[in-house]
Amino acid sequence: MIGGMTVRAGGSRLLGRVWHDWPCWWGDFCAMLRRSEPRQLIVVAQRGRGFAVGTALARCGKGAWRGKGLPGMSGGTPSGGGCWVVGVIGVKKKERGMRTRRMAPIVFALVAMLVAIMPVAAATTVVVTPANTQGWSTADTRTGGAVSFVADAMAPSGVGALRLTTNATTGAKAQYLHAANTPLAAVTELSYYTKQVSAPFPGAAASYQLPVLLNGTAGFTTLVFEPYQNPLRGPVVTNTWQQWDVDAGLFWSSETIVCSNGTITRARGGPATYTLAALKAACPNAVAVGFGVNIGSYNPSYDVRADLVSFNGMAYDFEPYIVVTDKDDCKNGGWQNVTTASGQPFTNQGDCVSYVATGGKK
Ligand SMILES: [Ca+2]
Secondary structure: OOOOOEEEEOOEEEEEEOOOOOOOOOHHHOOEOOOOOOOOEEEEEEEOOEEEEEEOOOOOEOOEOOOOOOOEEEOOOOOOOOEEEEEEEEOOHHHHHHHHHHHHHHHHHHHHHHHHHOOOOOOEEEEEEOOEOOOEEOOOOEOOEEEEEEEOOOOOOOOEEEEEEEOOOOOOEEEEEEEEEEEHHHOOOEEEEEEEEEOOOOOOOOEEEEEEEOOOOOOEEEEEEOHHHOHHHOOOOEOOOEEEEHHHOEEEEOOOEEEOOEEEOEOOOOOOOEEHHHHHHHOOOOEEEEEEEEEOOOOOOOEEEEEEEEEOOEEEEEOOOOEOOOHHHHOOOHHHHOEOOOOOEOOOHHHHHHHHHOOOOO
């Protein structure tokens, strides 16, 4: 493979270029993408021992995935194993329908191959911004509740985090969820970071929510992890980022559901009594249909933050903006998607390139 070449497959152009500095497994389907190119992409990548599959815009820098402020996947500097993009499908909109059908079996083959030879990734990160929410939505956010993206210099990843607030009413609720379709039996890793900024209750923090169908296609309930109900995980400390090992904790259920091996009893607000193992044992056909964070209802006057919300090894890094790190990110309209380190937008491509070239002056 020769750097800079456009690659072709099946007569349709794959967006991006061959990245010649990295080993690649899949011949014609190996390409690196420019940030400014369309986001209807499926990327299969390996970084170190992990891999990621998803709709994302990934970019490998020379020798590194630059972990901060990139859209799509990022995750810091890889250890020696390197980074392979083994399958990329990126087509212009008018070609997409045809290409999606044709390429799907190839993607599944790639995924199967990766699953067969590698453990599940421990820490693949997807950057979520207001402009590119990566499948997240405000879901059941109600009057008086709000979800926003804020700068936070102490956030565990990047330059910011997700903010959830409720006003003084008990009906206020703020929620941010991502869809899933994963057998509960296959759910092994759940975690997130929270920071309580202010609240009337010492243990207040965003809960980790896991909407599930406990009987596979029926039996909907939401399993809820709340940091203050999990004393083994430590107390909530105001104005401090804290990571919570959710899969090792206790959950309460929003509904009573009778499963094949036991009944899960509703306990809205707690106490949290169910381990993940107990839920899997009682409800062997359960499917996780989403995950995310929530405050309310009956959590008035909360101001809390969350970041690196992780589901089965895929961590979501909430960021208010994307800081430019490479002048290539400015080209082909890309300047409109990136900002200075302090979040200031650029006025044109030249402004953006100049900012990078001068090491951050604007
Ligand atoms: Ca962040």
